[in-house]
Amino acid sequence: MGWQCTGLRWPDAQGxxxxxWRRGGAVRVSALSYGTELGFRAVGERCCVGARGNACPVKAVVSGRSAGARCPECARLDRAHSVAADTIADDxxxxxxYLAWFGPGMVKVGITAEEREAARLREQGAVVFSWLGRGPLMAARRTEELLRSAxxxxxxxxxxxxxxxRAVLPGVAERRAEVAQLYARAAALEGAGWPDxxxxxxxxxxxxxxLFGLDGAVEVAWAVTELVDGGVVAGRLVAAAGPDLHLETVKDGVVVLDTRLMTGWELAGxxxxxxxxxPVTDIGGGGVQGGLF
Structure with missing residues (x-):
């Protein structure tokens, strides 16, 4: 049995x-650094990763295009204990x-447990963010809904x-200014539905x-849509954001790999x-590549 990838993680704000990686009951991590060359090959079939730390009881085969890598039953169990799915009200x-900025005109509101600090923002690939408030879960939820509606x-x-x-981000001042403007609008709602x-x-x-390596990043050409048995992904790591690795390849420019597509696969060097x-899709404007390189 080979090692299975469990995805990309951001342990702290500076690291x-x-x-x-997981193999049976053994786990490990491998640190990534920009400029490093990476290469791996998918082996066999992609299997369900289970739910809540437990293995899938039937080791179900799942679609290569699924970002969750879970069979329907394990996906249901995972969502049943999810704050994001509003299934836990008494946490x-x-x-x-928080307010998170991903690009011009792309700002979202969200909540995260305070103990996680800003890990959630790094996991989502937020280029800029600011905290807005703190409090009990339901108060945070009501504030999130207030901002969405108002x-x-x-x-x-x-x-x-x-x-x-990501390759055409504006300067630091401009992207921070957009978050500041939204923060001011949100703060003005105090007294108009803002939970006490x-x-x-x-x-x-x-x-x-x-941190993501996006300052001066080269333009992305392709995005991987799924892994396949025997399929190789290889290149030099030039950036990473959220779950994505940006790999500069020898012939095909920069390719983005969503590491959630790696989960459930046995991977070899x-x-x-x-x-x-x-399989990849063109996100650089040169037309869609539907098959394999």
Missing amino acids: SPVLG PRTYRV LGVPDRIPYARKRAV SLERLPFEAVDHAG ADARAGVGV
Whole structure:
């Protein structure tokens, strides 16, 4: 049995991202650094990763295009214990409300447990963010809903939109200014539906562009849509944001790999100069590649 990838993680605000691995009961991580050459090959079939730390009882085969890598039953069990799915209303922890910026016109509101600090923002690939408030779960939820309805701020932005703008981000001042403007509009809602139990936090923009390696990043050409048995993904790591690795390949420019597509696969090493041999889609404007390189 080979090692299975458990995805990309961001352990702290200053450290490098890491890839998690599991083989049976053993776990490990491998730190990533920009400029490093990577290469791997998918082996066999993609299997369900289970739910809540438990293995899938039937080891179900799942679609290569699924970001969740779970069979329907394990997906149901995982969602049954999810704050994001509004299935937990009595969580006693303190939560924070945040505003996150991913590109021009792409700002969202969300909540995260205070104990996680800003890990959730790094996991989503937020280029800039600011805290807005802190308090009990339901107060944080009500504030999130208030901003969505009163200001038209979404609570989700598709990853495809985030990826499309990373190579053409505006300067630091401009992107921080957009978050500051939304923060001011949100703060003005105090007294107009803002929960009394939610403490407003001062504006402080945190910029992740340097951490993600996006300052001066080259334009992305392709995005991997799925892995296949025997398919290779290889290149030099030039950036990483959220779950995505940006790999500069020998022949095909920069390819984005959503590491959630790696979960559930057994992965073997491959030549780092082998390029990409899995289905991809064009996100650089040159037309769609539907097959394999």
